[in-house]
Amino acid sequence: MSIKALRGLLLIPVALLAGCHTVLMSPSGDLALQQRNLIIDSVLLMLLIIVPVIALTLLFAWHFRASNKEADYDPDWDHSTMLELLIWSAPLLIIIALGALTWVSTHKLDPYRPLDRIAAGHSVPADVKPLTVEVVALDWKWLFIYPEQGIATVNDLAAPVNRPIQFKITASTVMNSFFIPALAGQIYAMPNMETQLQAVMNKPGDFEGFSANYSGAGFSGMHFTFHAVSEDAFAQWVQQAKTSGNALSRDAYVKLQQPSQDEPVHRYATVDAGLYEDILTNCIQPDSMSCMRNMKASDAGAMRSSNDSTGMAAMPTAHP
Structure with missing residues (x-):
């Protein structure tokens, strides 16, 4: 599923809040729109971890309930290489993706940076x-x-x-x-x-x-x-x-x-x-x-007086 489709799915619960003032999620300026998309993309990336973890937590609690006699009980279990890889690799990939997204967006959406577009395309x-x-x-x-x-x-x-x-x-x-x-x-x-x-x-x-x-x-x-x-x-x-x-x-x-x-x-x-x-x-x-x-003039005068008395040259205040 594409990012645009996922954004659309995320906007469904926002539509349920139609009585609220959702200007941040429906801006009219291109910069605010890009910031809105950054928020949505970041939330989607984090949900890739949060949703499976919540789902699996509920699944494990239901599967290993006391009344389920078919669930395997292994009190001596302490390690699974495959499970460790899943536990560490998935969050690591999400963090890398979030870091790259944040790095690019921080520079692209710098408020001091002159605009290179007035709208998408x-x-x-x-x-x-x-x-x-x-x-x-x-x-x-x-x-x-x-x-x-x-x-x-x-x-x-x-x-x-x-x-x-x-x-x-x-x-x-x-x-x-x-x-x-x-x-x-x-x-x-x-x-x-x-x-x-x-x-x-x-x-x-x-x-x-x-x-x-x-x-x-x-x-x-x-x-x-x-x-x-x-x-x-x-x-x-x-x-x-x-x-x-x-x-x-x-x-x-x-x-x-x-x-x-x-x-x-x-x-x-x-x-x-x-x-x-x-x-x-x-x-x-x-x-x-x-x-x-x-x-500044007073500081410059004091510095000149100090330099004259010590024989040192004044530091330039700007590049030549």
Whole structure:
């Protein structure tokens, strides 16, 4: 029986849970679909051991029951080469298969790895450029900056169908987790650090996004809607943001980052240049001692002073 047929059999019990929210098992994005298939394949491989073991356990208990006088009783039995081979070889083969599957999938589904396809059998067109979205987890809301379009939104996200998306993700204060189950797996958002996610949505619609990592009192309200739309509809969505009249300046961001719960959708027609980089490096206030650029400059100055006094050359900070 083929793997596809086995996957279909495994989906039968899932169908019995039709009243439940099974978005993880029926995603709309190619990356999430591949992750779903990895889960199913891994479960099937493990069931190749689990099902026979459970079946044989019940069979042995029934066959060697006290009332079965025809069962052979051999109290001195202690070894069977054939049985030992079965006991050790089958799990070993399963572990090798799982290891190979995990190794290949870990590299193939690396969230930092640029996409090489938008769907099964459809590679990324050479003339298609990924849509860049800069994501900032705030207390307790999501800020999305579109650097190419020059707009920003709060708790509202949109992207064209079948176009690769490059998410650059960070946080303002504490760690969160950026998660759109229909699109891809969760990716952590951490202050002063950037994580990335390369993904694509293949079906139009509105999909739920949220934080999957507890971050305080307003955590339960950190939900947003991801709109997967056509290229024309996305252009209209961008135009609506541009006509909002709001500007996301650094002063506006300082007010926005203050903790708030159940924040409504906001749209910003313009965004200060370099705002995301300043958020990432904690340099919204450029003169702040916590600004990472100032800290690096201070460290570099201290290192130069130390090197001058010792006569040692400074270590380069990048490859030539």
